[in-house]
Amino acid sequence: MHRMSWIPHPKHCRLHSVWHAARVINFDANATAPLCSAAREAWLEAVDRFPGNPSSQHRLGTRAEAALEQARMEWAEMLGCDPGLLIWTSGATESANLLFYHLAQNAPANAELWLSPLEHPCVIAAGSRSFSSRVKFVRASPQGRIELDSFRRMIETTAPKPSALACMAANNETGVLQPWTELAEICREHKVYFVCDATQWIGRHPAAGLGSCDFVLGSAHKMGGPKGAGFLKIASTSPWMPLVVGGPQESGRRAGTENVAALLAMTATLRERELRFQRGDQLSLVQAREAFEHALPKAVPGTRIVGSDSPRLWNTAMALMPPLPDCQQRWVVRLDRLGFAVSTGSACASGKEKPSHVLEAMGLSADTAAQALRFSVTWESDPHHWSQLLRALDTLWTTAIQEVHSPQP
């Protein structure tokens, strides 16, 4: 049977929106990436082969448990850590909540939590709930990276030391890569835990080395795995304070039946993404993005790329668009009408009035931050999508200028 034969032609179709959605070019992979074929195949195979509950003692249960343990070993090998330090979760938000609850319960009552101001809201909110007024922010540069010298001075001159520093590996809005290996090293010297949110890094850049961070969080759906699957790598096997209670799963660290099929699909996704990176599949997408960034200010004068002097994820470009007579939302809506899904920033913050806290931490005013548009592609994207997007932006800008110079009566 032909793969797409289930989608009827729109003329005969009540599912017209399904047909239409299939034609949208996805530039919003940092919000979520479509399920990739490796994930779909692994998921379908897992639901057939492993129908049992991994906690059950019969063969269906022990087979499911063995498959999860095999996946845990594979992840441990790719991250470079002991498999006993990995907890399966439903995603990075859950991982952050489990982690900061545990840390706060174990830290001295006056211990601080230090955060990069560029963190995803799930890290800032979960950390702030558990550490309340004992949260402090470290400094970010105008190029969107944590300033290593400033952090080193801060930690050297602070006593008692904080319980932990949290800094992501790659930023979801700007794509800027953070100096997480250096930060982990400085934290180790000062016996401070280092927490790394690797949600946007995993599956795009090699996972190797992340296992040396004390705590790592990640999620399947940003790299093309299913939604509702993630992990938390912890520092040691010493007693854990579980936030989610009510069952012995995950060595008593996170109660609740594991989502076996989604976790196996997440593992297959990571395996496939690591191979793609080794093969260099990202290189043609990088070239296309560079050409786009070079040509954009010519097509839309006054445009600026955020964090352009910093190392960035190969799939992401954030542009500050020149002020239009319309509000920022219009770019997103108009691009959508032309068949491009883009975003104004983090998925959680988009659609709200508040300016991006990431851009504010980089020193941008609220007005400038409101001009940001984020474009992020998937592994499956065609490099030509970048030139198609450029043409669409060019068209929209030219039309907007014409509207200003010859307003409708």
Ligand code: PLP
């Ligand atoms: N961390 C980062 C950097 C993210 O980009 C996101 C999602 O946007 C999350 C955490 C939350 O991930 P999840 O959707 O798996 O809870």
